[in-house]
Amino acid sequence: MGAMPSASSSNIWVASMVRMFASQGIEPDELFELAGMDIARLKRPHERFTSREVNRLWRVAVHRTGKFNLGLDRALARRYVRFDMATQSMWNGSTLLDSLEGFAKYLTLINDAGAFAIYPGHTHCWLQLSHGGNPRAPRQRAEFGLLALLLLCQKVAQEPIRPVAVEFTGAEPEDLHAYRMAFHCPLRFGQPFARLCMPTAELAKPVMHNTDSLFALHDKLVEHRLERLADARTSFRASEEIIRRLHLGVPTRADVARSVGVPEVELEKRLRAEGQSFAQLLDDVRRELAQHYLGVGSLPLAQITGLLGWEAPADFSAASKRWFGVSPLQYRRRLVAGS
Structure with missing residues (x-):
């Protein structure tokens, strides 16, 4: 390595x-x-x-x-x-x-x-x-x-x-x-x-934070991944780059490799050593972001589709059914009912 x-x-x-x-x-x-x-x-x-x-x-x-x-x-x-x-x-x-x-x-x-x-x-x-x-x-x-x-x-x-x-x-x-x-x-x-x-x-004094923005949602997901991937440095760094970029369009493996500072082949090699792949990280990030976005009732489904890097709502719908077993709208209703 x-x-x-x-x-x-x-x-x-x-x-x-x-x-x-x-x-x-x-x-x-x-x-x-x-x-x-x-x-x-x-x-x-x-x-x-x-x-x-x-x-x-x-x-x-x-x-x-x-x-x-x-x-x-x-x-x-x-x-x-x-x-x-x-x-x-x-x-x-x-x-x-x-x-x-x-x-x-x-x-x-x-x-x-x-x-x-x-x-x-x-x-x-x-x-x-x-x-x-x-x-x-x-x-x-x-x-x-x-x-x-x-x-x-x-x-x-x-x-x-x-x-x-x-x-x-x-x-x-x-x-x-x-x-x-x-x-x-x-x-x-x-x-x-x-x-x-x-x-x-x-x-030691308490502080107040504004967590309503999309950037705050991104950081919430980054924090969760930081806890889970503390010993998988490359996986965390790559997924963090995907989180930051996805709303601008789907980042390529080459893009993320440049930001991490390694050749594209080396990035995939390190991810495999940590039990991951770039495609798997991208799918995992999309799923977790979708959960967060759908929990924000003010975000239209069409906007969430774009934030996740898709152009067609049908792509988001298909992924939602694969991840959660239901459509994005049904999953949002489930989140609201459980809150």
Whole structure:
């Protein structure tokens, strides 16, 4: 079995970062040219960028703008960080800590460059960037990652939670004003990890979530699969890609293989080793999504047909009878009667 791909960032995250850099004076075309990268990749919906590539973009942006505290701007982070992507993966937590643990587990499983680890304690809890200790990475990227993580905590909690402390791997700069304004807590430099220390009592508070959107339904299914496929990394990663893409049309095995970061043949090989196949995963995802969609009484059957990647209602009807023994309408009535 081949090696797992290196940590990477999604197209959506990188596109938001590029827009942030553009707001500071470096246009996307110039940014990518100086970084030696093809800007056309931003137009590919499921493209991913390696950690090294993201580092190059940060270095170029900092050098060209001359803004060495670019990663510490709260206003920019609030405007350009895709908090919606994160909160969709945190829908099921009853507390902020539960939500963070679910999000951290998800990022680690898909090998995302934004992954972080949680080290809870009786009074304090550390949130540590998994890729923040690389001495070759620009310090601004780790600083921005820590700031984004703090703002995410505050957004989900709907409170201005303050960290107990924040630690950086780089040397202490001469001017600490930007750091103090960003984090409002004690600062420590020259540490082995980039991490936030948060008060456990604040993370234990209950949080409220809006789970009415289709994206929330997607994340509910992803969470269920995460529990069932925790030891089947490729199966989970492939099914997660199918869930995210299906409403746009049926993804091909080649599409999913590119997102997972392996050749198409290798993807099928890994799935077989985990007792799965691409066709089986696609059918399972469709069945589980159909159950969720049919449970939402406001979704017309014609819309559900499209969300499941079919054009003809007859295809959905045939699949429903195979899965549930009845038509989609009859199955919806059964769900309503049992609720």
